[in-house]
Amino acid sequence: MDSPLNDGSDLSWLGAPIDARPLFAPEHAALMATLRGLEAADWGREAVPGWTVRALATHILGDFYGRLARDRDGHKEGPAFAAGEELEPFIHRINQEWVDACRRVSPPALIDTLDLLGGQVARFFEAADPDAPSLGVSWAGVDPAPMWLDGARDFTEFWTHRQQIRRAVGQDTDPDPRSLTVVLDTFMRALPHTLRGTDAPVGTRIRVQVDGPAGGAWTATSTEERWSLAVALTANETATGTATEAATGTATTDPGATVRLDAETAWQLCTRGIQPDTALARARVDGRRDLAEAACRIVSIIH
Numbered sequence: 001m002d003s004p005l006n007d008g009s010d011l012s013w014l015g016a017p018i019d020a021r022p023l024f025a026p027e028h029a030a031l032m033a034t035l036r037g038l039e040a041a042d043w044g045r046e047a048v049p050g051w052t053v054r055a056l057a058t059h060i061l062g063d064f065y066g067r068l069a070r071d072r073d074g075h076k077e078g079p080a081f082a083a084g085e086e087l088e089p090f091i092h093r094i095n096q097e098w099v100d101a102c103r104r105v106s107p108p109a110l111i112d113t114l115d116l117l118g119g120q121v122a123r124f125f126e127a128a129d130p131d132a133p134s135l136g137v138s139w140a141g142v143d144p145a146p147m148w149l150d151g152a153r154d155f156t157e158f159w160t161h162r163q164q165i166r167r168a169v170g171q172d173t174d175p176d177p178r179s180l181t182v183v184l185d186t187f188m189r190a191l192p193h194t195l196r197g198t199d200a201p202v203g204t205r206i207r208v209q210v211d212g213p214a215g216g217a218w219t220a221t222s223t224e225e226r227w228s229l230a231v232a233l234t235a236n237e238t239a240t241g242t243a244t245e246a247a248t249g250t251a252t253t254d255p256g257a258t259v260r261l262d263a264e265t266a267w268q269l270c271t272r273g274i275q276p277d278t279a280l281a282r283a284r285v286d287g288r289r290d291l292a293e294a295a296c297r298i299v300s301i302i303h
Contacts, residue, residue, distance in 0.1 A: 013228040014189050017148040020155040020182050024122035031162050035111050041111050043107050047168040057110055058102035059159055064117040072124050097281035125151050140298050141193030152186040159183050160271050180214035187300035188218040192227040198294040205256040206291050210266045257287035259295050271302040
């Protein structure tokens, strides 16, 4: 089934709102600790294809400036779409232009500026109205999006970039479940949009379960209008969510599919650090393989 972008009047199909606001300040502190711990040679290591650690850090700075200028200060000027340019090429182009323009900024100056602006960004989100309309989130199929989703999306971006920097210098993913739980919960809000072209009888359920202390379960149910998401982050919530599905008539005897992933595989899949076939090879799949494959096409970034 195919569905247009939601008009903002009913977002229940996205699941319960996420409150990432208290996590921005701790995440920023963790980023600064990571950057201040780098050796001189680390800034030149590749963090993502085509970008060094320094380039990725300047990209984060650009995100800080953009958020404050646009949403705090009401600044209307900035890069514009070229004729015929789509969203993804536009985003990639302006990101590269910013990184190129910041080549003259030294790592110490970059750290100082990131520290200054990152604190302001954290305070902006802490004071934000979660229900206010904000930027669209294309990978979730919502435009405009409520601030709770737009803000959570920004939180996942900051967290993901910090992990990419950590991995570039030989460190593992930060295992702190307080942040990773919110990251995974936000990423999984892409499931209904991911499944929009997947035909299935009404009531068919596809469940993605992430194991571990930061994990949870996300069940997408096919309805007449679109796929709708139910979220369970604890064992009790899992049981409650299943009961709710049965009570509302959205449950079905069709087992659909269940995809079980570890947390590392899940976040890397959603950010395309790994490809869907790699995730499927690591996953435990029960039920219909085609539905599991559809769920593993999830991507929670502009890709």
